[in-house]
Amino acid sequence: MSTPDPTTVRAALAQLAQRFMERARTELATSEALLAGARAGDGAALEALHHFVHRLHGSGAAFGFGAISQRARAVELLCEELTRDAGRPRAEREQLYERLAGQLELLGAEISAAP
Numbered sequence: 001m002s003t004p005d006p007t008t009v010r011a012a013l014a015q016l017a018q019r020f021m022e023r024a025r026t027e028l029a030t031s032e033a034l035l036a037g038a039r040a041g042d043g044a045a046l047e048a049l050h051h052f053v054h055r056l057h058g059s060g061a062a063f064g065f066g067a068i069s070q071r072a073r074a075v076e077l078l079c080e081e082l083t084r085d086a087g088r089p090r091a092e093r094e095q096l097y098e099r100l101a102g103q104l105e106l107l108g109a110e111i112s113a114a115p
Helices: 006-039 043-062 066-084 090-113
Strands: none
C-alpha cells in the first residue's frame, strides 16, 4: 500500500471544505424560517436548527473554520437551553430567542465572510 501524495490529500480536503461552506450557506438561508417556527412553538423547527448548528460546530472545527465553529456552538447552547427549559415564563423564553437571533446573525456574518 502506497502513501497518499500530500498534494492530492490537501486538494481533496480543500474540496471538502468548499462543499462544507456551500452547504453551510445554503442551510443558513433556511435558519431564519426555522427560528420563526421555533418561536411560534414548533419543536421540530428548534430541533432542526439545533441539528444544523451542531453539524456546523463539529465540521467547522474539523475544516479549520474556528470562528464559525465557535459561533455555531453559542447558537447550539441556546437551542439546548430552550429545549431543556420549555416551561420557562414566556418573557424569559423570548429573551433567549432574542439572544439566539443575535447569535444566528453573527454566525451568518462569519459564514458570509469565510472563503
